[in-house]
Amino acid sequence: MNEEDIYDVTIIGGGPAGMYAAFYAGMREMKVKVIEGKDQLGGFLHTYSDKTIWDVGGVPPMTCSRLIEWLVQQANTFDPTVVLNCSIERFTPMDNRLFALHTSGGELHYSRTIIIAIGRGIAEIQRLDMEEAHEYERSNLHYTVQSTERFKGKHVLISGGGNSAVDWTIELAEQAKTVTVVHRQEEFRAMERNVKHMKNITDVRTPYQITQLYGNGERIHQVAITHVHTGENILLEVDEIVVSHGYTSHVSDIARCGLEMSEGMIVMSRFAETNIPGIFSAGDCATHESKVRLIAGAFNDAIVAVNSAKQYLNPQAPQMAYVSSHNDLFREKNRQITGWGTFGKQASSSL
Ligand SMILES: Cc1cc2nc3c(=O)[nH]c(=O)nc-3n(C[C@H](O)[C@H](O)[C@H](O)COP(=O)(O)OP(=O)(O)OC[C@H]3O[C@@H](n4cnc5c(N)ncnc54)[C@H](O)[C@@H]3O)c2cc1C
Structure with missing residues (x-):
């Protein structure tokens, strides 16, 4: 294994939780990999892609397929490594606070932390x-x-x-x-x-x-x-x-890797921690007292999980990322799109 094969955070699952975690981890300047079992990002949203969605903050009513496009675009902001058609079966701790992620095809991926965002598993049309x-x-x-x-x-x-x-x-x-x-x-x-x-x-x-x-x-x-x-x-x-x-869901054995579960879901703390240090969870696969099983809830979990992963790797790191509106990370990107105002105009005119 080479140093370049090791990621700060590997996100298992490319649904709303995983995609938003990829974006936010980029904001925290982490080296990010997303591993998705299907041939496209989007998660369960694909099962109702033709429906119009109203309850995602700040976006006008739009079809789910359009929302997926926007989420994918946002997830790619910091060029994470995205691996599709790759199902993670389990993970194992290694030396030096690393984890090995085992795919169903027998390959290995290496990461310092993991965010499990597997939602309802890998959905297949019946x-x-x-x-x-x-x-x-x-x-x-x-x-x-x-x-x-x-x-x-x-x-x-x-x-x-x-x-x-x-x-x-x-x-x-x-x-x-x-x-x-x-x-x-x-x-x-x-x-x-x-x-x-x-x-x-x-x-x-x-x-x-x-x-x-x-x-x-x-x-x-x-x-x-x-x-x-x-x-x-x-x-x-x-x-x-x-x-x-309807759909059938294939849920992998990840949950059996020593994670504490409750009613089929991964128990997470209010900091998105699981019972295994270095493993965090976000979205519909996770449960905690005030869990919101909506896209907006997945986004919130994703932020908390990324922040906790960042602090696990560097306890001196700030508790959360610096806000995007005044963040130098976006200076060049803002220039490229001539300001967020223009981005907003482009986005709404294409609706
Ligand atoms: C019919 C229906 C309608 C809904 N309508 C709304 C709505 O209007 N508004 C709203 O806010 N919410 C709605 N929801 C809820 C919303 O879809 C979920 O809250 C959201 O999809 C959760 O996102 P997630 O990323 O946690 O999980 P998912 O969307 O389930 O994504 C999980 C991803 O992980 C992948 N994965 C799973 N296992 C593995 C593995 N082992 N290895 C690699 N990849 C893996 C899956 O393929 C999938 O892409 C609806 C849900 C349903 C069922």
Whole structure:
């Protein structure tokens, strides 16, 4: 291991907590690495990327995908090392107050401190469990709705029973020619008012599930749905299919590396410390008495965790970073963007 392989802080997880920690650790002039299990930063926000988000301080209502773009941009301010598609399985303490982080692929990363920001684990979309489904993901089988435009005047089939499925049904019903909803349970797990509205404006089939896709290799034309109890089959003509079956989360063994846990979450002090010196935690994977399980809460945890990591490495370091508005670190960057005022103008004009 060379000196350049060693980081001051390695952040496991590139969700809101991890991204904000990367930015803030840059402000504290730490050598930062972010390790993310998926092929992109953003964390759980990707699972509702099409939704409009209102409750993040200081930003106007915007789609989550737009917020992700902004967060990624901010996280990269101080050029941290970002490793994607890399899942950390565990960490082990080494000599000289170093930690080794072990990836699922068998590689090692080295760090003086670690911030665990793994949120709800690595989320995977629940896909249709059918061999033929995969080949239609590029055409008319969708797991998310990027734009409602393509559903205009079409026969749409939606499978799912949660809030997301119900929300999309209502929204697409305004544009589509017909919308049929298939759910394998009688009851929907969504807001009652929305379920009632959905039932009024669409063709709801329960308890049915998709059992067969019929297509020509390029597009699906028909879908067989089967009654869960009677086995009765119905063939539906379709133009577009939306499957909204939720997500599964893979939680690694990190939590079993001697960390104190409570109800599946890492116990952290009000200084974001875990029970292992040098290991800190932030975001939804952590718990403490006043934990706020929101993006804003993740940001706050991230600041506290970075400040604690900095002081762990250098007990003489100030308790927090110097404010950004008067911080010399930004002098050159401010010049490049001709002042934060201009940044604000650019940002809002692109909304
Ligand atoms: C449906 C829904 C709607 C929501 N709406 C809002 C809202 O409107 N406003 C709001 O403020 N909050 C909202 N939230 C909450 C918000 O999404 C979370 O508080 C936030 O995502 C927590 O961020 P995080 O970084 O802690 O975790 P996550 O966003 O879960 O990110 C964790 C990251 O760690 C990665 N990871 C996990 N394990 C490993 C590993 N072993 N190795 C490497 N990487 C790993 C994951 O892939 C992921 O990218 C909502 C949540 C849900 C479920």
